[in-house]
Amino acid sequence: MKVSKIFFSLLAPVSAIIFSLGVGAIVLLIVGINPLDAYGQMVSFSADSTSFASSINKAVPLYVSAVAVAIGFQMNLFNIGVEGQYLIAAMFAGWVGTNVVLWGPLHITVIILTAVIVGAIWAGIAGALKVTRGVNEVISTIMLNFIAFSAIAYLLANTFSVESESLNLSTGKLPDSALLPNLNFLITMFGFNEPRGIEIPGFLVIAILLGIAYYVLVWRTRFGFELRISGMNPGSARMAGVNPKKMVFYTMLLSGGVAGLIGLSTLMGKLGAYTQDFPRGIGFTGIAVALLGRNHPVGMALGALLFGVMDRAALVLKLEGIPEEIVVIIQGVIVLAVVVAYEIVGRIVAAREVTAAAEALKASNGAEVAA
Amino acid sequence: MTTTTREPMVEMDGGKQKWSKWGLMLVIFLVSMIGLSAIQEIAGTSQLTSSGTWGAALRLTVPILLAGLGGLYSERAGVVNIGLEGMMIAGTWFGAWAGWQFGPWWGVAFGILGGAFFGLIHAVATVTFGVDQIVSGVAINLLAAGAMRFLSVVTYTIGSGGGATQSPRIQGFIQTFDIPLLSPFLQSIEDKEWFFFSDTAGMLGGFTTNVSWLTVIGLLAVPITTWLLWKTAWGLRLRSVGENPWAAESLGVPVMRMKYWGVVISGALSGLGGAYLVLVQAGIYREGQTGGRGFIGLGALIFGNWIPSGVLAGAGLFGYADALRLRQASAVHALLLLIAVLLAAFALWKLYQKSYTAAVSMGVFAILFYLWWALTDEVATEVVTATPYIATLLVLSLASQRLRMPAADGIPYRKGEAH
Numbered sequence: 001m002k003v004s005k006i007f008f009s010l011l012a013p014v015s016a017i018i019f020s021l022g023v024g025a026i027v028l029l030i031v032g033i034n035p036l037d038a039y040g041q042m043v044s045f046s047a048d049s050t051s052f053a054s055s056i057n058k059a060v061p062l063y064v065s066a067v068a069v070a071i072g073f074q075m076n077l078f079n080i081g082v083e084g085q086y087l088i089a090a091m092f093a094g095w096v097g098t099n100v101v102l103w104g105p106l107h108i109t110v111i112i113l114t115a116v117i118v119g120a121i122w123a124g125i126a127g128a129l130k131v132t133r134g135v136n137e138v139i140s141t142i143m144l145n146f147i148a149f150s151a152i153a154y155l156l157a158n159t160f161s162v163e164s165e166s167l168n169l170s171t172g173k174l175p176d177s178a179l180l181p182n183l184n185f186l187i188t189m190f191g192f193n194e195p196r197g198i199e200i201p202g203f204l205v206i207a208i209l210l211g212i213a214y215y216v217l218v219w220r221t222r223f224g225f226e227l228r229i230s231g232m233n234p235g236s237a238r239m240a241g242v243n244p245k246k247m248v249f250y251t252m253l254l255s256g257g258v259a260g261l262i263g264l265s266t267l268m269g270k271l272g273a274y275t276q277d278f279p280r281g282i283g284f285t286g287i288a289v290a291l292l293g294r295n296h297p298v299g300m301a302l303g304a305l306l307f308g309v310m311d312r313a314a315l316v317l318k319l320e321g322i323p324e325e326i327v328v329i330i331q332g333v334i335v336l337a338v339v340v341a342y343e344i345v346g347r348i349v350a351a352r353e354v355t356a357a358a359e360a361l362k363a364s365n366g367a368e369v370a371a
Numbered sequence: 372m373t374t375t376t377r378e379p380m381v382e383m384d385g386g387k388q389k390w391s392k393w394g395l396m397l398v399i400f401l402v403s404m405i406g407l408s409a410i411q412e413i414a415g416t417s418q419l420t421s422s423g424t425w426g427a428a429l430r431l432t433v434p435i436l437l438a439g440l441g442g443l444y445s446e447r448a449g450v451v452n453i454g455l456e457g458m459m460i461a462g463t464w465f466g467a468w469a470g471w472q473f474g475p476w477w478g479v480a481f482g483i484l485g486g487a488f489f490g491l492i493h494a495v496a497t498v499t500f501g502v503d504q505i506v507s508g509v510a511i512n513l514l515a516a517g518a519m520r521f522l523s524v525v526t527y528t529i530g531s532g533g534g535a536t537q538s539p540r541i542q543g544f545i546q547t548f549d550i551p552l553l554s555p556f557l558q559s560i561e562d563k564e565w566f567f568f569s570d571t572a573g574m575l576g577g578f579t580t581n582v583s584w585l586t587v588i589g590l591l592a593v594p595i596t597t598w599l600l601w602k603t604a605w606g607l608r609l610r611s612v613g614e615n616p617w618a619a620e621s622l623g624v625p626v627m628r629m630k631y632w633g634v635v636i637s638g639a640l641s642g643l644g645g646a647y648l649v650l651v652q653a654g655i656y657r658e659g660q661t662g663g664r665g666f667i668g669l670g671a672l673i674f675g676n677w678i679p680s681g682v683l684a685g686a687g688l689f690g691y692a693d694a695l696r697l698r699q700a701s702a703v704h705a706l707l708l709l710i711a712v713l714l715a716a717f718a719l720w721k722l723y724q725k726s727y728t729a730a731v732s733m734g735v736f737a738i739l740f741y742l743w744w745a746l747t748d749e750v751a752t753e754v755v756t757a758t759p760y761i762a763t764l765l766v767l768s769l770a771s772q773r774l775r776m777p778a779a780d781g782i783p784y785r786k787g788e789a790h
Contacts, residue, residue, distance in 0.1 A: 080453075139669070139767065142669070144760075144764070146760040154754070157753075284509060287506070325517050336502070336510045
């Protein structure tokens with residue numbers, strides 16, 4: 001029983017990944033590139049300490065993003081606004097960070113809190129609109145994304161930027177005391193080479209703590225229980241005394257607060273500032289990772305790592321003259337394939353349960369007749 | 372915006388009501404033109420009603436309109452489509468590629484096909500496999516952006532004059548036309564700078580001078596959609612699937628097939644919108660050219676209450692604001708005064724209706740907009756960029772009682788579910 005459960009929960013994501021790699025291979029074949037060669041290059045390129053560090057670097061914000069999305073998913077709330085929430089949060093956090101002078105750890109705390117609060121406020125608008133005016137959160141968060149982009153463009157150009165020689169608008173470098181130390185010792189202590197030009201972000205620790213906190217909150221607390229039953233069956237949740245409006249609002253706040261953390265591994269790591277070319281799109285890819293990992297803290301970690309490795313491995317393709325965008329295609333196909341696969345596996349499992357129940361019934365009926 | 376505009380289907384005694392509807396529209400038109408002319412005089416700009424602004428507004432309206440109409444077909448068939456943006460991106464790429472290879476009208480055809488292809492993917496995922504429609508839409512946006520970049524790298528980087536983020540220039544262009552006699556006549560009146568008359572002539576001139584045939588096709592999509600969806604048996608079936616698929620299936624409507632039609636047409640129209648951006652506006656494909664217009668189309672769809680003429684109104688409003696921003700950013704400042712006046716008029720109307728809270732809140736907003744106009748010299752362009760999104764949020768939160776989306780919109784349906 002246990003084995004078949006694990007088999008079925010792994011069946012969907014694994015087959016989706018294989019299917020997507022297959023689609024990628026066909027696309028490569030069409031444009032006249034040997035897919036085995038391309039994939040082989042990607043695998044061998046991934047196996048060194050610099051690539052490892054880079055993959056972790058990419059996976060950490062993705063993981064945080066996936067957790068933010070997953071919190072909403074737990075009660076069927078779709079927060080597409082993670083993208084806008086993390087960008088505007090990172091900008092405010094960068095601005096506050098450069099404008100206060102504090103003792104190091106306190107400084108870091110203030111930056112993190114700013115990001116969490118700004119992210120929560122931005123998502124809270126959608127939450128408030130949903131509970132007071134019945135506005136669908138999908139539409140409101142899409143609109144809030146674009147409003148956030150405009151607000152960022154305006155504030156960065158007019159209010160938050162500092163004088164600098166480069167044309168790249170920026171909130172200014174954070175002082176070293178406000179940056180998180182890198183974790184490169186994790187690699188060197190096992191005797192591997194120090195990664196070149198890239199660091200394992202100190203934020204990794206916070207991301208792991210976040211994953212644990214997410215697990216405890218959702219599966220080990222009363223709030224998490226109410227969250228999950230509201231998602232599974234809103235009607236009976238209400239009958240059991242759960243206030244749906246309160247749940248929606250708090251869930252959006254929580255999701256937005258976590259979304260606020262996404263940009264921090266970059267902000268308080270290598271980049272040290274919010275700039276015009278701050279990495280974008282993590283909010284949307286986070287949706288893919290949450291789907292792939294099925295909202296489970298470990299599943300999402302594996303999903304984020306997979307996407308991180310793929311992003312890193314894409315670089316070698318460029319060196320080989322293969323369009324690196326094939327990776328984006330594969331990732332996009334994964335999203336679609338994984339939800340389709342879950343749907344199909346769900347139907348198979350449901351059919352098996354029906355058959356099993358029918359057979360059990362038949363057996364017991366047979367026993368009765370015999371008696 | 373009375374009840375007549377909400378559901379053309381339930382309009383029983385057509386004749387009399389229709390006349391009053393047209394009369395009402397004429398009155399609204401005259402009042403707003405006089406208002407625009409007056410505001411223009413006070414604010415000292417000529418861009419609010421110049422033929423150039425109206426022409427640009429028309430060209431910026433059409434892509435939003437097409438995306439919005441695309442969303443209409445899909446959502447009327449009960450499938451939410453937030454992949455409009457991705458389908459539009461496919462339209463820009465394929466439109467440019469075929470336009471470069473074979474000429475602009477081939478670009479139109481390929482743009483439509485490119486959008487329809489991604490529409491088909493959305494249909495397979497959501498209709499056949501019953502996948503969450505939002506998830507599929509997000510995936511399509513990711514996939515389309517990545518796939519088009521991939522195609523650009525494969526096709527344009529070697530020896531075409533294009534690159535990874537843009538195509539070479541397309542061959543030729545879509546023909547444009549002036550209406551003989553009328554266009555020069557309107558131009559001459561516009562040059563006279565008579566109050567109201569020149570402004571109206573500017574608007575009509577902008578709509579009749581240098582008009583692309585593709586614009587005409589885009590605008591024709593509105594009456595064609597109304598006719599198709601509300602006057603044909605096919606349209607009734609499509610809408611019934613979006614309202615109540617269980618009942619529709621029990622009456623023998625092929626629910627799955629109708630949903631496929633809705634979603635694929637949705638992609639085709641968005642693709643046409645993308646091709647329009649390339650073939651009429653830019654003459655070239657650039658990455659990120661759609662600039663969120665698919666989502667603005669979604670906004671126009673909501674703003675327009677899921678009916679074609681409403682989508683046109685929403686798209687027109689967003690297109691006009693965008694045109695002003697592009698032509699003369701300072702003219703946008705004058706719009707603040709217009710909004711203040713409109714809000715004040717609305718407040719008086721509410722006062723007349725004796726709903727005092729609404730009157731007071733409208734009045735307060737009118738004063739705030741007036742102060743914004745009086746105390747500043749210009750409006751940041753970012754505010755204009757965000758306008759469609761803010762407007763959509765406001766409509767959703769303030770007028771949600773008047774909005775009526777298809778009843779089964781977004782609900783996955785499995786064949787034979789009702790039995």
